[in-house]
Amino acid sequence: MSIIRRSNVFDPFSFDIWNPFEGITTIFDNALTAPGSNYANEASAFANTRIDWKETPEAHIFKADLPGVKKEEVKVEVMEGGVLQISGERKKEQEEKSDRWHRIERSSGKFLRRFRLPENAKVDLVKASLENGVLSIVVPKEEVKKPEVKSIEISGEGK
Secondary structure (H helix, E strand, O other), X not given: OOOOOHHHOOOOOEOOOOOOOOOOOOHHHHHHOOOOOHHHHHHHHHHOOOEEEEEOOOEEEXXXXXXXXXXXXXXXXXXXXXXXXXXXXXXXXXXXXXOOOOOOOOOOEEXXXXXXXXXXXXXXXXXXXXXXXXXEEEEEEOOOOOOOOOOOOOOOOOO
């Protein structure tokens, strides 16, 4: 079974920059994810907020996995120019002086993603919900109006 990664496909509606090195592991990854490395946690929280975007006949639907994030820690906004912005922060777990960490792989820190919505998006009717760690955003679409065709009668002599 082959898996198609859609994140590397050009998307004219997205502000995301394609990273050709995404997913490549190096010897430095272990050094960056060592306990106490704040850089790795903050960078990975920003980069690892994966979002699915699908279009149905009625709406554009965005879904993001945000485990452990409360709805008060997430902000969904429609900015000027029809840009959907999803931002928030995953809080770092409280550390006790007596705790000894062996590995930190869960990310924490701020995240931000932006998507340019198409012209047919009804930005005033956007709805968002967060259930079981999945953020769902529904952006309804305007009905596509078929161009009205009006027949024009031709006057004059006809043969």
